[in-house]
Amino acid sequence: MALFLSSQINRLDKKGRISVPASFRVELTNEPFRGVVIFKSNAHECLEGFTWSYMQSISERLDDFNLFSEEQDDLAASIFGSAVQLPLDGDGRIILPQNLIEFADLDEKAAFVGMGTKFQIWDPEKFNQRQKQARQNIQKNNLTIPQKNKGGIND
Amino acid sequence: MALFLSSQINRLDKKGRISVPASFRVELTNEPFRGVVIFKSNAHECLEGFTWSYMQSISERLDDFNLFSEEQDDLAASIFGSAVQLPLDGDGRIILPQNLIEFADLDEKAAFVGMGTKFQIWDPEKFNQRQKQARQNIQKNNLTIPQKNKGGIND
DNA sequence: CTATAAACCATGATATTCCATAGATATCCA
DNA sequence: TGGATATCTATGGAATATCATGGTTTATAG
Numbered sequence: 491m492a493l494f495l496s497s498q499i500n501r502l503d504k505k506g507r508i509s510v511p512a513s514f515r516v517e518l519t520n521e522p523f524r525g526v527v528i529f530k531s532n533a534h535e536c537l538e539g540f541t542w543s544y545m546q547s548i549s550e551r552l553d554d555f556n557l558f559s560e561e562q563d564d565l566a567a568s569i570f571g572s573a574v575q576l577p578l579d580g581d582g583r584i585i586l587p588q589n590l591i592e593f594a595d596l597d598e599k600a601a602f603v604g605m606g607t608k609f610q611i612w613d614p615e616k617f618n619q620r621q622k623q624a625r626q627n628i629q630k631n632n633l634t635i636p637q638k639n640k641g642g643i644n645d
Numbered sequence: 646m647a648l649f650l651s652s653q654i655n656r657l658d659k660k661g662r663i664s665v666p667a668s669f670r671v672e673l674t675n676e677p678f679r680g681v682v683i684f685k686s687n688a689h690e691c692l693e694g695f696t697w698s699y700m701q702s703i704s705e706r707l708d709d710f711n712l713f714s715e716e717q718d719d720l721a722a723s724i725f726g727s728a729v730q731l732p733l734d735g736d737g738r739i740i741l742p743q744n745l746i747e748f749a750d751l752d753e754k755a756a757f758v759g760m761g762t763k764f765q766i767w768d769p770e771k772f773n774q775r776q777k778q779a780r781q782n783i784q785k786n787n788l789t790i791p792q793k794n795k796g797g798i799n800d
Numbered sequence: 801c802t803a804t805a806a807a808c809c810a811t812g813a814t815a816t817t818c819c820a821t822a823g824a825t826a827t828c829c830a
Numbered sequence: 831t832g833g834a835t836a837t838c839t840a841t842g843g844a845a846t847a848t849c850a851t852g853g854t855t856t857a858t859a860g
Contacts, residue, residue, distance in 0.1 A: 501841065505815090509840050527650060532780070542648075549648055549761035554791045557706065558720075561788055563688060564779040566760035569790075571776060573759070574651040575668055580817060581840080656851065660805085664850050735807065736850080 492517035492541045494604035499614050502600050506586045507579075511602050514609065515582050517541075525577035526584065528611070529569075530593050534620065537586075537594050537611040544607060545573070586611075647672035647696050649759035654769050657755050661741045662734075666757050669764065670737050672696070680732035681739065683766070685748050687723055689775060692741075692749050692766040699762055700728070741766075 498511040510526070518524060523542035531538050548569065555562035576584040586596070594600075594611060601617045603610045612620065627633065653666040665681065673679065678697040686693050695703070703724070707717055731739040741751070749755075749766060756772045758765045767775065782788065 503842070507841085512839060545650065546646075546648055548790055549646075551791045552761055557703065558687060560688065560782070561786070563760075564782045564786075565788055565790060566763075567758065567765075567776055567779040568783055570650055570761050571652050571758045571772075571779075577816085583841085585815075658852070662851085667849060736809095738850085740805085 491607060492521075492544070493606060494539075494609040497601055497603040497617075499599050499601045502586070502591070502596055502598060506588065506591060507583045508586060508600055509581070509583045510578060512582065514602060514604070515578065518578070523575070523577070525575060527573050527575055528584075528586070528590060529573040530590065531610065534610075535593070535595060535613075535616060536620075537590055539602075539609045539611060540607075542575070545570075646762060647676075647699065648761060649764040650761075652756050652758040652772070654754050654756045657741070657746070657751055657753060661743065661746060662738045663741060663755055664736070664738050665733060667737065669757060669759070670733065673733070678730070678732075680730060682728050682730055683739075683741070683745060684724060684728040685745065686765065689765075690748070690750055690768075690771060691775075692745055694757075694764045694766060695762075697730070 494514055494517060496513065498513075500509045500511065502508045518526070518541060521541050521543055525542070527540045527542060527545050528537050552562060552565055552569075555565075574587055574590065576586070578584060595613050595616070596611070597613060599614055601612045601614045603612060603617060649669055649672060651666075651668065653668075655664045655666065657663045673681070673696060676696050676698060680697070682695045682697060682700050683692050707721055707724075729742060729745070731741070733739060750768050750771070751766070752768060754769055756767045756769045758767055758772060765772075
Protein backbone atom coordinates (compact mmCIF):
# COMPACT_ATOMS: atom_id res chain seq x y z
CA MET A 491 0.00 0.00 0.00
CA ALA A 492 1.39 3.37 -1.00
CA LEU A 493 2.10 5.90 1.71
CA PHE A 494 2.40 9.53 0.71
CA LEU A 495 4.20 11.75 3.20
CA SER A 496 5.30 15.38 3.47
CA SER A 497 4.69 18.18 1.03
CA GLN A 498 6.64 19.78 -1.77
CA ILE A 499 6.11 22.68 -4.12
CA ASN A 500 6.89 22.16 -7.79
CA ARG A 501 6.64 24.21 -10.90
CA LEU A 502 3.77 23.96 -13.39
CA ASP A 503 4.85 24.85 -16.93
CA LYS A 504 2.67 26.27 -19.69
CA LYS A 505 1.91 22.82 -21.03
CA GLY A 506 0.48 21.83 -17.67
CA ARG A 507 3.43 19.60 -16.90
CA ILE A 508 4.58 19.19 -13.34
CA SER A 509 7.03 16.89 -11.62
CA VAL A 510 5.62 14.45 -9.12
CA PRO A 511 7.91 14.53 -6.06
CA ALA A 512 10.49 11.79 -6.18
CA SER A 513 9.41 10.51 -2.77
CA PHE A 514 5.90 10.01 -4.13
CA ARG A 515 7.21 8.29 -7.22
CA VAL A 516 8.94 5.55 -5.32
CA GLU A 517 5.54 4.67 -3.86
CA LEU A 518 4.34 4.03 -7.39
CA THR A 519 7.08 1.66 -8.48
CA ASN A 520 5.11 -1.48 -7.68
CA GLU A 521 1.90 -0.25 -9.25
CA PRO A 522 0.41 -2.02 -12.28
CA PHE A 523 -0.01 1.42 -13.88
CA ARG A 524 2.91 3.85 -13.81
CA GLY A 525 1.03 7.01 -12.96
CA VAL A 526 -1.69 8.43 -10.76
CA VAL A 527 -5.43 8.98 -10.78
CA ILE A 528 -6.56 12.53 -10.11
CA PHE A 529 -9.90 14.17 -9.50
CA LYS A 530 -11.58 17.17 -8.01
CA SER A 531 -11.98 17.21 -4.28
CA ASN A 532 -15.54 17.33 -3.02
CA ALA A 533 -14.47 19.16 0.09
CA HIS A 534 -11.85 21.70 -0.99
CA GLU A 535 -10.56 23.76 -3.87
CA CYS A 536 -7.86 21.21 -4.60
CA LEU A 537 -7.16 17.99 -6.47
CA GLU A 538 -6.92 14.51 -5.02
CA GLY A 539 -4.50 11.86 -6.19
CA PHE A 540 -4.64 8.11 -5.85
CA THR A 541 -2.86 5.06 -7.12
CA TRP A 542 -4.36 2.89 -9.81
CA SER A 543 -4.63 -0.11 -7.52
CA TYR A 544 -6.48 1.94 -4.96
CA MET A 545 -9.06 2.85 -7.58
CA GLN A 546 -9.35 -0.82 -8.42
CA SER A 547 -10.13 -1.66 -4.84
CA ILE A 548 -12.81 1.01 -4.83
CA SER A 549 -14.22 -0.46 -8.01
CA GLU A 550 -14.34 -3.92 -6.47
CA ARG A 551 -16.05 -2.67 -3.37
CA LEU A 552 -18.54 -0.84 -5.53
CA ASP A 553 -19.40 -4.11 -7.23
CA ASP A 554 -20.80 -5.27 -3.91
CA PHE A 555 -23.77 -3.07 -4.66
CA ASN A 556 -26.49 -4.49 -6.79
CA LEU A 557 -25.21 -4.02 -10.29
CA PHE A 558 -27.92 -1.69 -11.53
CA SER A 559 -28.88 -0.10 -8.26
CA GLU A 560 -29.28 3.63 -7.95
CA GLU A 561 -26.58 3.77 -5.30
CA GLN A 562 -24.05 2.03 -7.48
CA ASP A 563 -24.86 4.33 -10.33
CA ASP A 564 -24.61 7.52 -8.28
CA LEU A 565 -21.28 6.58 -6.78
CA ALA A 566 -19.74 5.33 -9.99
CA ALA A 567 -20.83 8.35 -12.01
CA SER A 568 -19.52 10.76 -9.45
CA ILE A 569 -16.24 9.04 -8.66
CA PHE A 570 -15.06 7.39 -11.84
CA GLY A 571 -16.70 9.82 -14.20
CA SER A 572 -14.70 12.77 -12.97
CA ALA A 573 -11.38 11.01 -12.48
CA VAL A 574 -8.50 11.23 -14.92
CA GLN A 575 -5.69 8.81 -15.34
CA LEU A 576 -2.33 10.53 -15.68
CA PRO A 577 0.74 8.51 -16.69
CA LEU A 578 4.20 9.58 -15.56
CA ASP A 579 6.50 10.61 -18.38
CA GLY A 580 10.09 9.45 -18.55
CA ASP A 581 11.15 12.23 -16.22
CA GLY A 582 8.53 11.65 -13.54
CA ARG A 583 6.10 14.35 -14.62
CA ILE A 584 2.35 14.32 -15.20
CA ILE A 585 0.30 16.64 -17.38
CA LEU A 586 -2.64 18.22 -15.59
CA PRO A 587 -5.67 18.82 -17.82
CA GLN A 588 -6.71 22.43 -18.10
CA ASN A 589 -10.06 21.99 -16.38
CA LEU A 590 -8.35 20.53 -13.31
CA ILE A 591 -5.83 23.36 -13.22
CA GLU A 592 -8.69 25.81 -13.27
CA PHE A 593 -10.67 23.93 -10.65
CA ALA A 594 -7.79 24.06 -8.20
CA ASP A 595 -6.94 27.60 -9.31
CA LEU A 596 -3.31 26.69 -9.89
CA ASP A 597 -0.84 29.25 -11.13
CA GLU A 598 2.88 28.78 -11.71
CA LYS A 599 3.42 26.51 -8.76
CA ALA A 600 1.57 23.73 -7.04
CA ALA A 601 2.03 21.92 -3.74
CA PHE A 602 1.93 18.14 -3.51
CA VAL A 603 0.65 17.24 -0.06
CA GLY A 604 0.98 13.71 1.25
CA MET A 605 -2.15 12.43 3.00
CA GLY A 606 -1.29 8.78 3.62
CA THR A 607 -2.95 6.60 1.01
CA LYS A 608 -3.79 9.62 -1.10
CA PHE A 609 -2.29 13.01 -1.76
CA GLN A 610 -3.59 16.43 -2.66
CA ILE A 611 -2.49 19.12 -5.07
CA TRP A 612 -2.95 22.71 -3.93
CA ASP A 613 -2.18 26.22 -4.88
CA PRO A 614 0.58 26.95 -2.31
CA GLU A 615 -1.18 30.02 -0.92
CA LYS A 616 -4.47 28.26 -0.48
CA PHE A 617 -2.81 25.34 1.22
CA ASN A 618 -1.24 27.56 3.83
CA GLN A 619 -4.62 28.94 4.73
CA ARG A 620 -6.16 25.51 4.70
CA GLN A 621 -3.52 24.25 7.08
CA LYS A 622 -4.13 27.07 9.52
CA GLN A 623 -7.82 26.40 9.42
CA ALA A 624 -7.26 22.68 9.94
CA ARG A 625 -5.17 23.32 13.03
CA GLN A 626 -7.82 25.57 14.47
CA ASN A 627 -10.52 22.99 13.84
CA ILE A 628 -8.48 20.34 15.56
CA GLN A 629 -7.97 22.49 18.65
CA LYS A 630 -11.55 23.67 18.75
CA ASN A 631 -13.06 20.22 18.37
CA ASN A 632 -10.39 18.28 20.17
CA LEU A 633 -10.04 15.92 17.24
CA THR A 634 -8.08 12.72 17.46
CA ILE A 635 -7.38 9.89 15.09
CA PRO A 636 -10.14 7.27 15.24
CA GLN A 637 -9.08 3.79 16.23
CA LYS A 638 -10.53 2.29 13.13
CA ASN A 639 -11.28 4.54 10.24
CA LYS A 640 -14.63 3.94 8.65
CA GLY A 641 -14.45 5.98 5.52
CA GLY A 642 -16.89 7.19 2.99
CA ILE A 643 -16.79 9.63 0.18
CA ASN A 644 -18.26 12.27 2.46
CA ASP A 645 -16.68 13.24 5.69
CA MET B 646 -10.70 -6.89 -14.84
CA ALA B 647 -11.16 -3.79 -16.94
CA LEU B 648 -11.29 -0.44 -15.15
CA PHE B 649 -12.86 2.44 -17.02
CA LEU B 650 -11.93 5.87 -15.68
CA SER B 651 -12.62 9.48 -16.55
CA SER B 652 -14.89 10.88 -19.20
CA GLN B 653 -14.20 12.11 -22.68
CA ILE B 654 -16.34 13.76 -25.32
CA ASN B 655 -15.96 12.49 -28.87
CA ARG B 656 -17.59 13.29 -32.13
CA LEU B 657 -20.35 11.24 -33.69
CA ASP B 658 -20.31 11.46 -37.49
CA LYS B 659 -23.29 11.08 -39.81
CA LYS B 660 -22.57 7.38 -40.27
CA GLY B 661 -22.92 6.84 -36.53
CA ARG B 662 -19.20 6.28 -36.12
CA ILE B 663 -17.48 7.37 -32.94
CA SER B 664 -14.02 6.82 -31.48
CA VAL B 665 -13.81 4.87 -28.27
CA PRO B 666 -11.35 6.74 -26.02
CA ALA B 667 -7.87 5.29 -26.28
CA SER B 668 -7.68 4.79 -22.52
CA PHE B 669 -10.80 2.63 -22.72
CA ARG B 670 -9.39 0.67 -25.62
CA VAL B 671 -6.32 -0.44 -23.73
CA GLU B 672 -8.69 -2.05 -21.22
CA LEU B 673 -10.03 -4.17 -24.06
CA THR B 674 -6.72 -5.54 -25.27
CA ASN B 675 -6.96 -8.73 -23.27
CA GLU B 676 -10.57 -9.36 -24.13
CA PRO B 677 -11.59 -12.39 -26.21
CA PHE B 678 -13.68 -10.06 -28.39
CA ARG B 679 -12.16 -6.84 -29.74
CA GLY B 680 -15.10 -4.54 -29.13
CA VAL B 681 -17.79 -3.67 -26.63
CA VAL B 682 -21.33 -4.62 -25.72
CA ILE B 683 -23.81 -1.76 -25.61
CA PHE B 684 -27.42 -1.56 -24.47
CA LYS B 685 -30.04 0.86 -23.27
CA SER B 686 -29.85 1.93 -19.67
CA ASN B 687 -32.84 1.05 -17.52
CA ALA B 688 -32.33 4.02 -15.28
CA HIS B 689 -31.27 6.88 -17.54
CA GLU B 690 -31.46 8.28 -21.01
CA CYS B 691 -28.05 6.86 -21.85
CA LEU B 692 -26.29 3.76 -23.10
CA GLU B 693 -24.36 1.25 -21.05
CA GLY B 694 -21.14 -0.30 -22.24
CA PHE B 695 -19.48 -3.50 -21.05
CA THR B 696 -16.73 -5.81 -22.04
CA TRP B 697 -17.68 -9.16 -23.44
CA SER B 698 -16.26 -11.03 -20.48
CA TYR B 699 -18.14 -8.82 -18.04
CA MET B 700 -21.39 -9.64 -19.85
CA GLN B 701 -20.64 -13.23 -19.06
CA SER B 702 -20.30 -12.47 -15.38
CA ILE B 703 -23.59 -10.56 -15.48
CA SER B 704 -25.19 -13.60 -16.97
CA GLU B 705 -23.89 -15.67 -14.10
CA ARG B 706 -25.13 -13.18 -11.56
CA LEU B 707 -28.57 -13.21 -13.12
CA ASP B 708 -28.62 -16.91 -12.53
CA ASP B 709 -28.50 -16.18 -8.84
CA PHE B 710 -32.09 -15.10 -9.17
CA ASN B 711 -34.55 -17.87 -9.31
CA LEU B 712 -34.13 -19.06 -12.85
CA PHE B 713 -37.73 -18.54 -13.92
CA SER B 714 -38.58 -15.67 -11.66
CA GLU B 715 -40.24 -12.60 -12.98
CA GLU B 716 -37.27 -10.47 -11.99
CA GLN B 717 -34.85 -12.64 -13.86
CA ASP B 718 -37.05 -12.53 -16.88
CA ASP B 719 -37.46 -8.78 -16.79
CA LEU B 720 -33.78 -8.11 -16.35
CA ALA B 721 -32.70 -10.61 -18.94
CA ALA B 722 -35.18 -9.29 -21.44
CA SER B 723 -34.16 -5.70 -20.93
CA ILE B 724 -30.43 -6.29 -20.83
CA PHE B 725 -29.75 -9.05 -23.26
CA GLY B 726 -32.67 -8.17 -25.45
CA SER B 727 -31.41 -4.75 -26.38
CA ALA B 728 -27.70 -5.49 -26.24
CA VAL B 729 -25.60 -5.22 -29.35
CA GLN B 730 -22.08 -6.38 -29.88
CA LEU B 731 -20.04 -3.63 -31.54
CA PRO B 732 -16.59 -4.46 -32.92
CA LEU B 733 -13.86 -1.84 -33.03
CA ASP B 734 -12.79 -0.85 -36.50
CA GLY B 735 -9.15 -0.48 -37.45
CA ASP B 736 -9.06 3.03 -36.04
CA GLY B 737 -10.67 2.27 -32.70
CA ARG B 738 -14.19 3.34 -33.59
CA ILE B 739 -17.57 1.69 -33.14
CA ILE B 740 -20.73 2.28 -35.12
CA LEU B 741 -23.73 3.05 -32.97
CA PRO B 742 -27.01 1.74 -34.39
CA GLN B 743 -29.59 4.40 -35.09
CA ASN B 744 -32.09 3.19 -32.50
CA LEU B 745 -29.48 3.48 -29.76
CA ILE B 746 -28.50 6.96 -30.90
CA GLU B 747 -32.12 7.97 -30.70
CA PHE B 748 -32.66 6.33 -27.34
CA ALA B 749 -29.79 8.30 -25.81
CA ASP B 750 -30.80 11.38 -27.75
CA LEU B 751 -27.27 11.84 -29.08
CA ASP B 752 -26.44 14.69 -31.37
CA GLU B 753 -23.04 15.59 -32.80
CA LYS B 754 -21.11 14.68 -29.71
CA ALA B 755 -21.22 12.00 -27.09
CA ALA B 756 -19.50 11.58 -23.74
CA PHE B 757 -17.89 8.29 -22.78
CA VAL B 758 -18.08 8.08 -19.01
CA GLY B 759 -15.96 5.61 -17.07
CA MET B 760 -17.88 3.85 -14.29
CA GLY B 761 -15.31 1.37 -13.10
CA THR B 762 -16.15 -2.01 -14.56
CA LYS B 763 -18.59 -0.50 -17.05
CA PHE B 764 -19.00 2.76 -18.90
CA GLN B 765 -21.84 4.89 -20.15
CA ILE B 766 -22.44 6.97 -23.25
CA TRP B 767 -24.27 10.24 -22.77
CA ASP B 768 -25.29 13.37 -24.51
CA PRO B 769 -22.75 15.77 -22.94
CA GLU B 770 -25.38 18.19 -21.69
CA LYS B 771 -27.45 15.48 -20.09
CA PHE B 772 -24.43 14.02 -18.39
CA ASN B 773 -23.57 17.30 -16.73
CA GLN B 774 -26.99 17.38 -15.16
CA ARG B 775 -26.76 13.72 -14.26
CA GLN B 776 -23.45 14.26 -12.49
CA LYS B 777 -24.87 17.10 -10.43
CA GLN B 778 -27.81 14.94 -9.50
CA ALA B 779 -25.52 12.07 -8.55
CA ARG B 780 -23.53 14.29 -6.21
CA GLN B 781 -26.70 15.54 -4.56
CA ASN B 782 -27.98 12.00 -4.09
CA ILE B 783 -24.72 10.99 -2.51
CA GLN B 784 -24.87 13.80 0.00
CA LYS B 785 -28.58 13.46 0.68
CA ASN B 786 -28.43 9.71 1.25
CA ASN B 787 -25.01 9.79 2.81
CA LEU B 788 -23.77 7.17 0.40
CA THR B 789 -20.38 5.64 0.92
CA ILE B 790 -18.39 2.93 -0.70
CA PRO B 791 -18.73 -0.33 1.16
CA GLN B 792 -15.58 -0.57 3.16
CA LYS B 793 -13.07 -3.34 2.96
CA ASN B 794 -10.48 -2.35 5.49
CA LYS B 795 -10.12 1.36 5.72
CA GLY B 796 -10.28 4.69 4.11
CA GLY B 797 -12.70 6.62 1.98
CA ILE B 798 -11.87 8.81 -0.91
CA ASN B 799 -12.34 12.01 1.01
CA ASP B 800 -11.32 13.29 4.37
C1' DC C 801 -26.76 -3.05 -60.23
C1' DT C 802 -27.70 -0.27 -56.54
C1' DA C 803 -27.64 0.68 -51.73
C1' DT C 804 -25.49 -0.09 -47.52
C1' DA C 805 -21.92 -1.22 -44.60
C1' DA C 806 -17.12 -2.22 -43.78
C1' DA C 807 -12.17 -1.52 -44.46
C1' DC C 808 -8.71 1.79 -45.86
C1' DC C 809 -6.08 6.25 -45.97
C1' DA C 810 -4.87 11.06 -45.01
C1' DT C 811 -4.26 14.77 -41.87
C1' DG C 812 -4.16 18.25 -38.28
C1' DA C 813 -4.15 18.54 -33.49
C1' DT C 814 -2.65 16.82 -29.39
C1' DA C 815 0.06 14.13 -26.38
C1' DT C 816 4.12 11.62 -25.46
C1' DT C 817 8.93 10.80 -25.69
C1' DC C 818 13.52 12.31 -25.92
C1' DC C 819 17.35 15.26 -24.91
C1' DA C 820 19.93 18.95 -22.45
C1' DT C 821 21.03 21.57 -18.33
C1' DA C 822 21.39 23.42 -13.79
C1' DG C 823 21.01 22.90 -9.07
C1' DA C 824 20.87 20.05 -5.16
C1' DT C 825 22.22 16.00 -2.74
C1' DA C 826 24.90 12.15 -1.86
C1' DT C 827 29.30 9.47 -2.20
C1' DC C 828 33.96 8.65 -2.02
C1' DC C 829 38.67 8.97 -0.98
C1' DA C 830 42.81 11.34 0.50
C1' DT D 831 37.35 16.64 7.61
C1' DG D 832 37.21 18.55 3.37
C1' DG D 833 36.99 18.72 -1.27
C1' DA D 834 36.22 16.59 -5.64
C1' DT D 835 33.23 13.67 -8.19
C1' DA D 836 29.21 11.39 -9.26
C1' DT D 837 24.18 10.91 -8.94
C1' DC D 838 19.59 12.40 -8.64
C1' DT D 839 15.97 15.84 -9.27
C1' DA D 840 13.43 19.31 -11.35
C1' DT D 841 12.67 21.83 -15.46
C1' DG D 842 12.71 23.70 -20.31
C1' DG D 843 12.53 22.88 -25.13
C1' DA D 844 12.40 20.06 -29.37
C1' DA D 845 11.45 15.82 -31.91
C1' DT D 846 8.36 12.10 -32.38
C1' DA D 847 4.28 9.31 -32.01
C1' DT D 848 -0.56 8.82 -31.18
C1' DC D 849 -5.34 10.09 -31.43
C1' DA D 850 -9.53 11.61 -33.23
C1' DT D 851 -11.80 12.49 -37.36
C1' DG D 852 -13.17 13.14 -42.19
C1' DG D 853 -13.19 11.32 -46.58
C1' DT D 854 -12.51 7.55 -50.15
C1' DT D 855 -12.42 3.16 -51.80
C1' DT D 856 -13.64 -1.59 -51.55
C1' DA D 857 -16.63 -5.35 -50.08
C1' DT D 858 -21.39 -7.17 -49.19
C1' DA D 859 -26.21 -7.89 -49.73
C1' DG D 860 -30.62 -7.55 -51.72
